[in-house]
Amino acid sequence: MAEGILKQKFQQLNYSGIIDSAGFENFHTGDSPDERAVLTLRKRGIDITGHIARLFSVKDFDRFDRIYVMDSYHYSNVAQLARDDKDMEKVDYIMNVIYPGSDKHVMDPWYDELTAFEKVYEQLDQACGSLAKEIVSGS
Numbered sequence: 640m641a642e643g644i645l646k647q648k649f650q651q652l653n654y655s656g657i658i659d660s661a662g663f664e665n666f667h668t669g670d671s672p673d674e675r676a677v678l679t680l681r682k683r684g685i686d687i688t689g690h691i692a693r694l695f696s697v698k699d700f701d702r703f704d705r706i707y708v709m710d711s712y713h714y715s716n717v718a719q720l721a722r723d724d725k726d727m728e729k730v731d732y733i734m735n736v737i738y739p740g741s742d743k744h745v746m747d748p749w750y751d752e753l754t755a756f757e758k759v760y761e762q763l764d765q766a767c768g769s770l771a772k773e774i775v776s777g778s
Contacts, residue, residue, distance in 0.1 A: 640676050640756075641707070641733060641745075641763045643687040648771035656774065657703070661695035663716040668692055675748070679756040683764075700726040707733035707770075710744040734762065736770045 642660040649656055670692045671677075680687055697720050699706065706729045708714045714732065721727045734743035745762050748755035 640672075640680060640687070640759060641709075641767060642690065643680050643685045644760070644763050644767040645771060647683075647685050648767050649775075652771055652775045654771070654775045659699075659703070660690070661693050661699060663695060663713065665694060668694055673749070673756075675753050675756045678753065679760050683760070695720065697722065700729065704729065706730045707736075709733060710747070711742070714742075733766045733770070736766045736773065 642658050645658050649658065672687045672690050672692075677688055695717065700721065706717060708717055708730065709732075714730065717730050718727060721730070732742050732744070734745060735741060745766075746755065746759055748759045
């Protein structure tokens with residue numbers, strides 16, 4: 640969801656950049672997005688149906704200037720793959736964009752109803768909006 644939201648924010652600001660998302664559970668590799676996420680974003684004009692799940696890899700430290708995680712599980716997994724402090728300097732919790740230093744988690748809606756995906760959208764929309772403005776302004 641964050642990838643789709645951030646891509647929309649960049650588009651609205653006429654900014655181009657490479658945005659990609661990855662996970663840490665190999666049993667999802669190759670899967671399409673959860674239909675509840677697709678529905679939640681479709682209502683806001685965001686199409687994520689073309690996304691295919693992939694695993695985060697060490698190469699991502701070289702491909703991206705910034706790496707945002709949703710929670711401490713993801714942070715720990717990224718940290719295990721980091722080669723050095725330089726890699727870890729790129730990593731932060733996405734919610735720290737709006738709540739600096741809080742390491743606040745994005746809720747995991749997987750085991751909940753569609754309303755949980757709506758709540759996640761609200762969290763990510765706010766964070767991605769702030770992040771896009773920060774990136775575009777060069778901060």
